[in-house]
Amino acid sequence: MRIDIVTIFPEFFGVLDVSLLGKARDRGLIDIAVHDLRDYTHDRHRTVDDTPYGGGAGMVMRPEPWGEALDEVLTPESVLIVPSPAGERFTQAIARELSTEARLVFACGRYEGIDQRVVDYASSVARVRELSLGDYVLNGGEVAAMAVIEAVGRLVPGVVGNPESLDEESHEGGLLEYPSYTKPAEWRGMPVPPILLSGNHGAIASWRYEQQLERTRRVRPDLLGDS
Numbered sequence: 001m002r003i004d005i006v007t008i009f010p011e012f013f014g015v016l017d018v019s020l021l022g023k024a025r026d027r028g029l030i031d032i033a034v035h036d037l038r039d040y041t042h043d044r045h046r047t048v049d050d051t052p053y054g055g056g057a058g059m060v061m062r063p064e065p066w067g068e069a070l071d072e073v074l075t076p077e078s079v080l081i082v083p084s085p086a087g088e089r090f091t092q093a094i095a096r097e098l099s100t101e102a103r104l105v106f107a108c109g110r111y112e113g114i115d116q117r118v119v120d121y122a123s124s125v126a127r128v129r130e131l132s133l134g135d136y137v138l139n140g141g142e143v144a145a146m147a148v149i150e151a152v153g154r155l156v157p158g159v160v161g162n163p164e165s166l167d168e169e170s171h172e173g174g175l176l177e178y179p180s181y182t183k184p185a186e187w188r189g190m191p192v193p194p195i196l197l198s199g200n201h202g203a204i205a206s207w208r209y210e211q212q213l214e215r216t217r218r219v220r221p222d223l224l225g226d227s
C-alpha cells in the first residue's frame with residue numbers, strides 16, 4: 001500500500017517512522033510519503049489560506065496549492081481521504097474497506113477547512129471520502145489522518161504478526177472485546193476469573209462471548225441496535 005499525506009505540518013507525521021507502521025514501512029508493506037503543502041505555493045510568504053467569500057470567522061485554505069499538490073500525488077486508482085467534521089463517521093468497517101486499497105492520499109486541512117472546489121475537482125479524477133472521527137472538532141486533519149492511517153495500516157496483510165488477534169478486537173464482529181488478563185493469577189486481592197485457568201477452551205470461548213455481549217450491552221447498546 002502507498003500512502004501520500006499532504007499537510008502544512010509534515011513534521012507531525014515523523015512518528016510514523018517508529019512503532020508497528022515503522023516496521024511495516026521497513027518491510028516494504030506500506031510506503032508513506034509526506035508532502036508539505038507550502039511547497040506548492042509560489043509567493044514569498046508561501047500563503048496557503050485566505051479570507052472566506054461571504055464573510056465569517058477564520059480563514060479558508062486556498063484551492064491553488066491543493067490543486068497542484070493533488071495533481072502530483074493523485075492517480076485514478078487513488079482514494080483521497082479528507083478528514084472533516086462534516087464527513088461520514090469513520091468505522092472499523094471503513095478501515096477494513098480502505099485496507100484493501102493500493103493507494104491512499106490524505107488531504108489534511110487546517111483553518112476552517114479547504115475550499116470546497118478542491119474536493120469537487122478531486123471527485124472528478126479519483127474516489128473521495130470525507131471522514132469524521134466523531135462528533136467533536138479538532139484544529140485540523142492531521143490527528144484524524146493519523147488515526148485512520150493506524151487503523152487501516154494494521155489491517156494490511158502482514159503488518160500485524162498474528163492476524164487472528166485482529167478478529168477478536170472491539171468492533172471487529174460488531175461487539176466490544178472481552179476483558180483480558182495476564183500473570184499474576186492474583187493481584188491486589190483480585191483473582192483472574194477461574195474459568196480462564198481451567199484449560200477448558202470451549203467454556204472459555206463461551207465465557208468470553210458472554211463478556212463481549214454484556215460489555216457491549218452496558219457500554220455501547222447502539223451497536224446491538226438497542227436504543
Ligand SMILES: Nc1cc(-c2ccc3ccn(Cc4ccccn4)c3c2)[nH]n1
Binds near residue numbers: 112
Ligand atoms: N472528527 C473531526 C475532524 C475534524 C477536522 C478535520 C479537518 C479539519 C480542517 C480544519 N479543521 C478545523 C475546523 C474547525 C471548525 C470547522 C471546520 N474545521 C478540521 C477539523 N474535526 N473533528
